[in-house]
Amino acid sequence: MNACGLIVEYNPLHNGHVYHIQQAQKLTGSDCMIAVMSGNFTQRGEPAILDKFSRTRAALSAGIDLVIELPFLYAVQHADLFAKGAVSILHALQAEHLVFGSEDGSIEAFRQALAGQQANQTAFELVLKQQLEHGLSYPEANRAAYEAVGIDSSLNLGSPNNILGFAYMKAAEKLGTPLQVHTIRRIEAGYHEQAISGPIASATSIRTAWLDNKRQTVKQAVPGSTYELLDDENLHSWEAYFPLLRYLILTRPAEMLRQIQGMDEGLEYRFKKYINQSLNFKQFLSLIKTKRYTWTRLQRVCVHLLTNTQKQFVSENLKEPSCPYIRVLGMTKKGQAFLASRKKRLDAPLHTQLKDGMHPVADLELQAADAYYSILPPEVATQSRRQEIAPPIFL
């Protein structure tokens, strides 16, 4: 069996994603489609609007055969770490292909960029360091460094999709994986596009429209299964977690906040200074935002605070060259057959059920899950928690 991997968040799954699954299958002729998916929190530092199980069901309904969780440890990190976790999982599964969406759909531009960066590594790093010292945010400094070594001209690194794609290429190269990397042109609206104007819209615009109660607008942009889930399930957004975040910032002394992943350069004092002036999450982020910190970076720090993710833990566990296990969230018969065919030669232990104390990275996963479910009524939260240690979804 041949397998093709996609790296996804499906927050929520929409028509553009369905198209991407179909195109990737066609392009690679694979028998099994694998999605490596963020769990309850996303790369941009947000609680996913639907929990991992609902999004797994949506994926299995839309043509995916096997959903593997990208552990929280890797999911809520900058592009390179996110990519490291996801690509190493596909490598461990011995998938043949990885397909990602990009603005132009040309893998050649990415290959050239990769070669260019490798040839100019020293110059690249020098510019990056200088720009960071000048107070630029990490993505801005990174972009300036790419430009300095002549990469940005060939590859649009202003696009989050291209940044992620490039990160996958770098991760695959570093890992020395035989994984064949392809890209297809995304047909969806821009990543940051705000309005929905047809069957293809960005996940961001869909979330915004849904939370604004514009249900009919959303209906045209998502498959029926996603629509039903949005309609039925408990939705999660930063605002619902704001009281909890506020409580944590006020009742933990600065020294405790400083232990949290991403809480660097005195950011804890900014958190403490502005929390009492903030009536909601958006206002709080606007107040703590500066040129140096992107909105996304600040959101990630908030996720780590909410989930009690400690700096020391992250640095110890991210040292490993690859994701320590493969966790199955859901599968079809085809996905099951694929796993059976690879079982004896997988590069990491396969887990169909998490257990307390199984692995530190899995413990953090459960801790993050508990934080995510904490805004639900206790009986619902308890049920959701039970699903975390139950067998995968089978569709």
Added chain:
Amino acid sequence: MNACGLIVEYNPLHNGHVYHIQQAQKLTGSDCMIAVMSGNFTQRGEPAILDKFSRTRAALSAGIDLVIELPFLYAVQHADLFAKGAVSILHALQAEHLVFGSEDGSIEAFRQALAGQQANQTAFELVLKQQLEHGLSYPEANRAAYEAVGIDSSLNLGSPNNILGFAYMKAAEKLGTPLQVHTIRRIEAGYHEQAISGPIASATSIRTAWLDNKRQTVKQAVPGSTYELLDDENLHSWEAYFPLLRYLILTRPAEMLRQIQGMDEGLEYRFKKYINQSLNFKQFLSLIKTKRYTWTRLQRVCVHLLTNTQKQFVSENLKEPSCPYIRVLGMTKKGQAFLASRKKRLDAPLHTQLKDGMHPVADLELQAADAYYSILPPEVATQSRRQEIAPPIFL
């Protein structure tokens, strides 16, 4: 000016309290009535049903001239520490009298008990230690030790009121204060009495009746001002904090929980074990309860978890022989005149406003206040927090 101190919680203030204020004034002939009052959390380990400012207003309306806060550090502790904080404040204020309510109203019984305990200190401590090792709870072991040295026969130490009164006597003795201690017989129903059957009822029965929506029953047992406050203000009960408590127990590893005041002898594992089976606070406490831990002790641990009160901080700060400052929550003109008359010879700094970073004990006070207000909508919580650092209430 002569002053008489009472040590109170007023949770909420009821007719029995008003009677006690009047009787204490008559008995001592004092010009100024002082209440040393717990803040937002009470000695039994509960969030006070009304916040400290509402309860201060009620006290000033009921005959009290000066309300001083018993810092959170002392308030949510066993009787001896509670007494140490409160008595040392009255001593620092150079009040002439302390009057407490007891079952029989005879100070002689308390004096004899005190003399008895002092004469048999070694035997007392031996029995206490043995009984604790046999798995009795602290109050039970204490009582057995009192019995062994012949105290319980003369003084009913099964009554929480008498336990507290005896603790005041011991604290006054230890401090060597000139404070004259008196007791009057309580006319209210028993401390643990469940039903309200007239104008005098226990605070516990009033809280229960109010939370059960039996408003007319409550009306007969409290002054009009308390009734209005109950009707107007945001009420606090353990159940409202349960989601937060649940979140903390699930997302903090055992090593972190172990730093919390009172989290001893592996209690953190019991907390973690039973939290996922609990749908509410009462159920949780019933599940973690054993012979060794009283309900009150477990509630106090929950308060310390909620307020992030660390063991190390408590032991460092409770070493001091007396409360480090006097914080005025509210006063009448008479109370103000009293303070003016004593200002130059107070035994501790007088604070009419708290400030961040003023004193570690005050910082903990603000931290506990933030935890207490965290269940309110952010705009109300912010307002309440502002009151914490505002001048006292003047009535």
